[in-house]
Every structure is written in structure tokens, then in C-alpha cells.
Amino acid sequence: MAHTSIYWYRHNLRLRDLPSLERCIAESDQVLPVWIFEDRWEGDDELGFPVMDDLRYMHLRDSALGLQKRIHAMGSELLILRGDPVKILKTLSAQLGNCPVYSSLEVAYYERQQEIHLAESCTLTVVNDQSMYDEGDLPFDYWNVPRVFTDFRKKVEKYSKVRQEVAVVSAMPPVPDHDYVSWDYPAKTVSMDDRSAVSLAGDEQAAWKRVQHYFYDTQALSVYKKTRNGLIGSMYSSKLSQYLAVGSISAVSVYHEIKRYEQQHGSNESTYWLFFELLWREFFRWVARKHGAKIFxxxxxxxxxxxxxxxxxxxxxxxxxxxxxxxxxxxxxxxxxxxxxxxxxxxxxxxxxxxxxxxxxxxxxxxxxxxxxxxxxxxxxxxxxxxxxxxxxxxxxxxxxxxxxxxxxxxxxxxxxxx
Ligand SMILES: Cc1cc2nc3c(=O)[nH]c(=O)nc-3n(C[C@H](O)[C@H](O)[C@H](O)COP(=O)(O)OP(=O)(O)OC[C@H]3O[C@@H](n4cnc5c(N)ncnc54)[C@H](O)[C@@H]3O)c2cc1C
Known part of the structure; x- marks a missing residue:
């Protein structure tokens, strides 16, 4: 019998540098890729704000649909569903003969809870896709992460290595038979203000286009440290945060791209500084992992x-x-x-x-x-x-x-x- 797996996409909507997907493919004959629009993202929060307002929703939608298109182009499928991921994945796994689920390791409290609950009834394998350092490569246990950023930065710069980038997935195993139909993810028609410093396109292609433009076409990276406190327009900073947030690019890929750029165009304070800022992101990930719900x-x-x-x-x-x-x-x-x-x-x-x-x-x-x-x-x-x-x-x-x-x-x- 074919070894079937579910691959659960989360904040990692890409095909390049995705160790969890690479592992899932290596260990399976059939893979069903799934992305779930979570019901907790709908409606208003306790203060009356939409949990996810329209622009954020549209950006996420664009990122997921862009990925779906690329996966379809490989002859596979990205099943987009809506609801509670833990319930959906438990049902789906049971329907596919109690098959295992693979996904990305998340660090924020709620996402960690999802992993714990899912693992109660499924075989769940989570792999670090989103942090630059693997837990075992840190010079301290994550519950001993330094309280001050500078201490964290100095230690990881001295003792740790950003993990290697994983190649882009270019072929997917066949999809197992299933009864699900992708959710028709509703469109919204909010247009972006033309003064905007960012665009709504959020998928992997848009992410790499932005890297190409910011790094190579304009070489803005070489002056980043001087411009990064700017306020107007798209060029004063990298504007990579929107892609990192949905995971259409990884911080590991950005790091290695900085290194490639430095080989071609030289390194300076500015090229280093983009990595320095990525270390802030990294720092807070480990702080969140350590402190769980307290950060909220x-x-x-x-x-x-x-x-x-x-x-x-x-x-x-x-x-x-x-x-x-x-x-x-x-x-x-x-x-x-x-x-x-x-x-x-x-x-x-x-x-x-x-x-x-x-x-x-x-x-x-x-x-x-x-x-x-x-x-x-x-x-x-x-x-x-x-x-x-x-x-x-x-x-x-x-x-x-x-x-x-x-x-x-x-x-x-x-x-x-x-x-
Ligand atoms: C109150 C507050 C809330 C914030 N909320 C978010 C958020 O929800 N999502 C988010 O990605 N960033 C957040 N930031 C950090 C930062 O403002 C944005 O990452 C940055 O403005 C995004 O623009 P950029 O990609 O052009 O950044 P660049 O200046 O080009 O920096 C490159 C990357 O480094 C990382 N980075 C830079 N500064 C920080 C920082 N202070 N903390 C963590 N990572 C950093 C980001 O991933 C960013 O994309 C917040 C900062 C503050 C003060």
C-alpha cells in the first residue's frame, strides 16, 4: 500500500527552502497538500476589530492562491479548506487511513497548542522552516534565551550558523483520492491606496521579484543602513516583511541571498544590517517560544x-x-x-x-x-x-x-x- 501523507501548509506558503515539505516528500509515495483558512481569523475580536481586516485578508488570499497555482502546474493540488485545522486534519487523516501529517514548526503559543492537540490523535512531524537557526544549533537552550537582544545577537553570531537553504520543490508525488473540494475563498474588492509603499501581491513570485528589485536592479541593499529610517515610498527598506509573514520567502533564503549579493557587489555595513534586522525577528521568535502565552x-x-x-x-x-x-x-x-x-x-x-x-x-x-x-x-x-x-x-x-x-x-x- 502506498505511503500516504498530508502536508499542512501554515505560515510557509512557498516551494523553495521548505525542509518540512522536503521531508514529507522523501517519506511518502502520495502527498495531499492542504492549507486551511482558520475560522478564528473571521469575525471581530473582543475590542470590535475585524480579526483580519480586508487588506490583510487579501494579501493572505493572494499568497495562498499563488501557491495553489504553482502546485497545480506540477500536476498536484493544494486543497484550500476553511475551519478549525485540528478538527479538519484529524478527519482527513482518518479518512486516508490514519496517515501522518507533516508541517512547519511554529513558535507562537496558539499555533503550538494546535500542534499539541493534533499530535494527540495523529502522527505529526513538524520541522523548522521559519527560523534561521535550528534549535540544536543555538548556543543555549531556548528556555535560556538571553533577555537582551545584544546578548542574543553576539552569541548566535559567534557560535551558530544559519542553516543551509533547501532547493525548490520541482515535482510533487501524486495526490491520494479524497472527497474534499477546495473552498471557494471569497474575493474582496478593496483597492490599495496609490500612495502605498507596498503592494498586495504576496506570493512566492512577488517575494523574489522584490528581492531582485531591491538587491540587484537598484542595489538599494548597499545603502540600506542609511535609508532604513525613511518614511515614504518603497525603497527606504526591503519591504520583505509581508512575504516573511506569510512565508512566501524564508529568512534563511534572504540571508543566503545577502551572501550571494555580497559576493557580487561587495559587503558593507548596509548589507550586514539587513541580516542584523533579521536577527531581531529571530530573537523575538525564540522569546515567544520561551514565554508562550505571556507575550499576549x-x-x-x-x-x-x-x-x-x-x-x-x-x-x-x-x-x-x-x-x-x-x-x-x-x-x-x-x-x-x-x-x-x-x-x-x-x-x-x-x-x-x-x-x-x-x-x-x-x-x-x-x-x-x-x-x-x-x-x-x-x-x-x-x-x-x-x-x-x-x-x-x-x-x-x-x-x-x-x-x-x-x-x-x-x-x-x-x-x-x-x-
Ligand atoms: C509596534 C511594532 C509592531 C511591529 N509589528 C510587526 C509585525 O507584525 N510583523 C513584522 O514583520 N514586523 C513588525 N514590526 C517590525 C518592523 O517594524 C517591520 O518588520 C518592518 O517595518 C517591516 O518593513 P521592512 O520589511 O521594509 O523592514 P526592513 O527594515 O527591511 O527589515 C528587514 C526585515 O527584518 C525584520 N525586522 C526588522 N525590524 C524588526 C523588528 N523590530 N522586529 C522584528 N523583526 C524586524 C523584518 O522581518 C523585516 O522584513 C513591528 C515593529 C513595531 C515597533
Whole structure:
């Protein structure tokens, strides 16, 4: 009898550099690739925000459909379903003769819980696709990850190696017979604001097109360190976050592409700095793995209780870009219109909400979760904790938004653009 497996796509919507899929294919004669639009992503959260607002939804949809097309072109199938992944996969596995399920190892709490529940009744194999370092390659156990980023960075740079990239999958085993029909993933017709710094295309082809453009066509990578605090347009930073978030490109691939670029065009502070920023992403992944649900709690990983006298009225002013601080308001308008905001903007609006309006930081993080097309549980919640003094930096990181606007938007063109 053929050895049948289910391959469960999660935040790894790609074919290149996917160790979990490579392993699944190597160990199976038949593979059913599945991606599930989770029911928890629908509807509103407890604050009344859509869990996933339209732009984020469309970006994810585009990424999944792009992958589906590529898999179909190989004569296989990507079954897109909707519901609770644990229930669906248990049923599907039972229908296919209790076949094993392969997937990507996730680090955020909820996704880890899914793995635990699924493993109660299926043979589940999860492999690290999304972190640059494998757990065994870290110079510390993940529950001993340093609390301070610099300590983490110095240790991994000295003692660990980013894993090798895995080749693109170019052939898939046959799909087993099954009774499921792909869910007709509803289209939405929201058009992107033409001032946007990012595009909604999220699939693997779009990701590599962006790498080609940012690295090779323009060589913007060679000046990244000088431009990265910019606010306007597509070129001041890599804009890879939206692809990393859905996994249409891996951080490992970006790292090795930086190395290839350096061989052709030379290395400098800027080429290193993109890797440095990827290390922030990596750091927060291990922080999330260590601290589980705490990264979503008001007291954060520090168990620090603080007063938040600000309420829904203040939150709404911030969301509606009616704080009266032109820099904060401009950034909030950009977020609502495009699902994106620069890193400089994110730091400023987060600081303003928490330290000026004194609104619970978790509400800001929830709003970002709803809006950001590059929403990533660990990067979002750990950055919010960090800005709020309950995370990996115990200092109160209060940004003077007026001074920040003077420094980073000297001529006011950003505030003008989003006025
Ligand atoms: C309050 C707040 C919330 C954030 N929420 C998210 C989020 O949900 N998803 C997300 O991907 N990033 C988040 N960030 C980090 C950062 O703002 C974005 O990664 C960055 O702006 C994306 O643009 P880029 O790809 O052009 O970044 P670049 O400057 O080109 O950086 C390259 C990559 O490095 C990583 N990176 C850079 N800075 C950080 C950082 N501070 N933390 C973690 N990774 C980083 C990202 O993967 C990014 O794509 C948040 C930051 C703050 C302050």
C-alpha cells in the first residue's frame, strides 16, 4: 500500500527552502497538500476589530492562491479548506487511513497548542522552516534565551550558523483520492491606496521579484543602513516583511541571498544590517517560544503591572488619526489605508498610545494585528511589549514624537502626504 501523507501548509506558503515539505516528500509515495483558512481569523475580536481586516485578508488570499497555482502546474493540488485545522486534519487523516501529517514548526503559543492537540490523535512531524537557526544549533537552550537582544545577537553570531537553504520543490508525488473540494475563498474588492509603499501581491513570485528589485536592479541593499529610517515610498527598506509573514520567502533564503549579493557587489555595513534586522525577528521568535502565552498578556514577560488610565475614547482617537499630533496621525492614516507602516512610524505610534494616551498596549497590538499585511504574532506582540516596558527592555522607551518628526520628516513631506 502506498505511503500516504498530508502536508499542512501554515505560515510557509512557498516551494523553495521548505525542509518540512522536503521531508514529507522523501517519506511518502502520495502527498495531499492542504492549507486551511482558520475560522478564528473571521469575525471581530473582543475590542470590535475585524480579526483580519480586508487588506490583510487579501494579501493572505493572494499568497495562498499563488501557491495553489504553482502546485497545480506540477500536476498536484493544494486543497484550500476553511475551519478549525485540528478538527479538519484529524478527519482527513482518518479518512486516508490514519496517515501522518507533516508541517512547519511554529513558535507562537496558539499555533503550538494546535500542534499539541493534533499530535494527540495523529502522527505529526513538524520541522523548522521559519527560523534561521535550528534549535540544536543555538548556543543555549531556548528556555535560556538571553533577555537582551545584544546578548542574543553576539552569541548566535559567534557560535551558530544559519542553516543551509533547501532547493525548490520541482515535482510533487501524486495526490491520494479524497472527497474534499477546495473552498471557494471569497474575493474582496478593496483597492490599495496609490500612495502605498507596498503592494498586495504576496506570493512566492512577488517575494523574489522584490528581492531582485531591491538587491540587484537598484542595489538599494548597499545603502540600506542609511535609508532604513525613511518614511515614504518603497525603497527606504526591503519591504520583505509581508512575504516573511506569510512565508512566501524564508529568512534563511534572504540571508543566503545577502551572501550571494555580497559576493557580487561587495559587503558593507548596509548589507550586514539587513541580516542584523533579521536577527531581531529571530530573537523575538525564540522569546515567544520561551514565554508562550505571556507575550499576549498585559503584564508581559516581565510580569510588570502598570496603570493604564486611558480607555476606549483615547484608543479611538488614535485609530481615527485624531490625536492632534500630525506625525502620529499621518502614520495611523497610512496604516489604515495600506496595511503598512514604517518601523519608525510603528515605534512612534506605539509609544504615543502607551506613554502619552496611556492606553493598554495590548489594545494597540490587537489593532495592528487586524490591520498589518505583514502581521506576524511574535514580531508584533514582542515589539509592542518592548515599546511598553514589559518586554525585553525594562526601560520606558518614550519617543518624543515632535522631535522624531523634526528628525525623520524634516520638510514635513510625510505629514503632508498623509494629511
Ligand atoms: C509596534 C511594532 C509592531 C511591529 N509589528 C510587526 C509585525 O507584525 N510583523 C513584522 O514583520 N514586523 C513588525 N514590526 C517590525 C518592523 O517594524 C517591520 O518588520 C518592518 O517595518 C517591516 O518593513 P521592512 O520589511 O521594509 O523592514 P526592513 O527594515 O527591511 O527589515 C528587514 C526585515 O527584518 C525584520 N525586522 C526588522 N525590524 C524588526 C523588528 N523590530 N522586529 C522584528 N523583526 C524586524 C523584518 O522581518 C523585516 O522584513 C513591528 C515593529 C513595531 C515597533
Amino acid at each position: 498578556q498585559l503584564t508581559g514577560i516581565m510580569d510588570r503591572y502598570r496603570e493604564y488610565p486611558g480607555g476606549r475614547k483615547e484608543l479611538q482617537r488614535w485609530i481615527d488619526a485624531e490625536t492632534g499630533d500630525a506625525f502620529v496621525d499621518a502614520n495611523m492614516r497610512e496604516l489604515a489605508a495600506t496595511g503598512f507602516m514604517s518601523n519608525r512610524g510603528r515605534q512612534n505610534v506605539a509609544s504615543y498610545l502607551v506613554h502619552r494616551l496611556r492606553v493598554p498596549w495590548t489594545w494597540g497590538a490587537r489593532y495592528f494585528e487586524s490591520q498589518l499585511i505583514d502581521y506576524d504574532a511574535t514580531s508584533n506582540w514582542c515589539n509592542w511589549m518592548y515599546q511598553s516596558g514589559v518586554g525585553n527592555d525594562p526601560r520606558d522607551r518614550v519617543f518624543n514624537t515632535i522631535r522624531q518628526a523634526d528628525m525623520y520628516d524634516k520638510d514635513g513631506s510625510y505629514r503632508e502626504l498623509w494629511s
